[in-house]
Amino acid sequence: MESILKDVAAVKADHENVIGHLTWHSLSEMLITPNELKDKLIASGLGEGWMPNEIRLPDAFRRATSDKFKREVAPGVYxxxxxxxxxxxxxxVQRNLVCETKDTKGRRLNYHSDAGSVVLDRKTGKVDTGYVTAIAQQLVSSAAQRFDIYRQHYGATTLRTLFSNVLKSMSPTPVRPSGGIYFIPKQFESQLQSLAGFVTSLEKGEAEKIPLIDTKDMKSMITRKLSEHLQSTLEACEAGVISQLRKGDLKVILDEAKRVVEDYKHYESIVTGDLRDMESKCQLIRQKVAAALKNMAD
Structure with missing residues (x-):
């Protein structure tokens, strides 16, 4: 990847000889209110149509009660x-604070299923807490305080999903196996600029984009990465069917596969060499998706 970036930086780009951009972004943990998020989406040019679903009280409540806590109460006992x-x-919705006592060898010494409790009233949005020890009081009180924050703020997980959804609308191709860096075709340059502007407007957000020049080496690289992406998509479809995933989980894979095949048309002016293998992969993916959807309907 470093060699690719070095080659890219060595060539001066102008609008006419750019085939697309490499892009990546990162986001540390942060909170943002719905109004702040909407304003930033509008200001960036992406628009409020990308707003996530409204924050549901039960979701905020479960998020607030997802933390774990560990303490040593005696030598080798936790x-x-x-x-x-x-x-x-x-x-x-009621969630109980469970206390499990173990030693360093993993042996359970004690188990208390209701050291504390946190109860959300769905209608009023109020939270009641209960506890039997001082440490349990601290933990359930902290959960109640987090709920008051989370009910009014989106977190980094929601924002990362938003980024991913915007990125998927720009026919991305991953350029390294672990993901995180993508190629975006030139026709999405304006939208990519808006996404980068939005991410960098966030308190903990960073985004970069580097133009790729219309050279034989760059086109060959994108052709290779697109072929690898189609192959991994095909394998994901096959694995999902063989594993007999739940319909909901399988549908996510199939929808992603359909998107990848549909995106192929944006690469026809970029890819080089014999395209029969790539087109064959697209056709196989279509067949796998159609067969899987038919089985799901039966």
């Missing part, structure tokens, strides 16, 4: 605190 959901109705 208490592990975590939340377990014990009830969820139309009226309330």
């Amino acid at each position: 208490e592990n605190y975590m939340y377990r959901e014990v009830a969820s109705t139309h009226d309330f």
